[in-house]
Amino acid sequence: MPQLQAKSLEMRTPQATKTAVLVIGGAEDKVHGREILRTFFGRAGASKAYITIIPSASREPAIIGGRYIRIFEEMGAQKVEILDIREREQCEASQIKASLEACSGVFLTGGDQLRLCGVLADTPAMEIIRQRVRAGQLTLAGTSAGAAVMGHHMIAGGGSGETPNRSLVDMATGLGFIPEVIVDQHFHNRNRMGRLISAISAHPDRLGIGIDEDTCAVFERDGWLQVMGKGSVTIVDPTELTHTNEPHVGANEPLTVHNLRLHILSYGDRFHLYQRTVLPAVHRISS
């Protein structure tokens, strides 16, 4: 009987939308099903969503911001607003802070992740986003450069087509929304496995996450991430690492990294950030 009461209470009480952090590998579908953007829209409150777009990574903030404005307005958001932050001082403006206190979703566009961090890091605006994400009051999404900034350590740039080595990846400090991870994006599309392995060999206390284009890792507040979109999410987990020569070799010498665990996750697969467990999607039965 108490169970029934609880259930009926739950059904009667209007539940707030469950917030999440959506980390998108760039080039997400903006034209057809728009599944990833639609999920962000839904998790930000759907028809009740108040979405702010931060295009600071881009050199063409008005153009890129305008594109997302139209998309979320078309979906039926209650309010969509560009926060055209180009200078750090703007992050102290009361209007910007008020928008970030009031909105239900923040979207970080692509561009240059160093530019985005240069403008936002350690500012009052940034602190509002961080606290409201942590408190479950705000759904955050970042695509491409906006995805790269998610971890504490950030891949700022790098190369491909080389044996993993220290100079293959340029590291910087990110915005730290999910401090445990090092995110790489446009991942298999731009052959970035070598640079993610190089990054993880230098920071084996983190988890490497490589996200393909038009693909999203949806981080829930309970530690699970789930994959959506058309590509894969690659997990490079150094928990069981037994050896790396990273501290001892020159910048261009080949790296040794023993006992990484590697998962290629695709649609519907889940991975737990802290337990490091992986759950397959219920797969199609072959005919």
Add this chain to the structure above:
Amino acid sequence: MPQLQAKSLEMRTPQATKTAVLVIGGAEDKVHGREILRTFFGRAGASKAYITIIPSASREPAIIGGRYIRIFEEMGAQKVEILDIREREQCEASQIKASLEACSGVFLTGGDQLRLCGVLADTPAMEIIRQRVRAGQLTLAGTSAGAAVMGHHMIAGGGSGETPNRSLVDMATGLGFIPEVIVDQHFHNRNRMGRLISAISAHPDRLGIGIDEDTCAVFERDGWLQVMGKGSVTIVDPTELTHTNEPHVGANEPLTVHNLRLHILSYGDRFHLYQRTVLPAVHRISS
């Protein structure tokens, strides 16, 4: 006392050179230190070596074969000979068979691995090489296409810059000198991690080995392989695989592969093919 006798016997008895199989990722140094080619030369008997070169993978067998002839002659091999096999029938010729019965080293050049297999597979010549390698009478080396043919399953071609998927890799049957492995070459240089993972998801009973350019995995007869050269050898080990959607998805759909073990090995690192254990080289102490 019996131990001492045994030791002194060992010291007095001229020991035959220990044979090996050298799997080279292509573009090995042919000009300067030539460490990899020199190791092959040594393991084939050094000044007593009788080396045969099989350039059948190449469309320019005389040119490529001639280059290796000069190198091994310069090193001081007793005899170096091109076996210019272009048709399967030649693999039954008594002269070819006699050379393969007598030589101490066989070198498979680069080119097209399908061409090499088309000429050699299931021929008397091939059978002589296989048996003598297995018996420890012959040191075998293959570079690039000559490396690709080493496993039972062979990567015949494929792409890069894509989410791992079944159509990213073309599989064929190799020559099976080391049946347990699937070899890929020019590995990080040509961004081939995605295609090796795709290959392993289809054959999780094998071990994926990706070899960089100017890099060699030296397979000893006791199951150990050791790395030499300037790049890395990547091991993709599916022993602990818990799930893949490979049997259930379409050719272009993204693959799911859970719980691969990944090692990046560099100079001096060792890996045991059957025990699946990894041993670091004694690394330089940082100053």
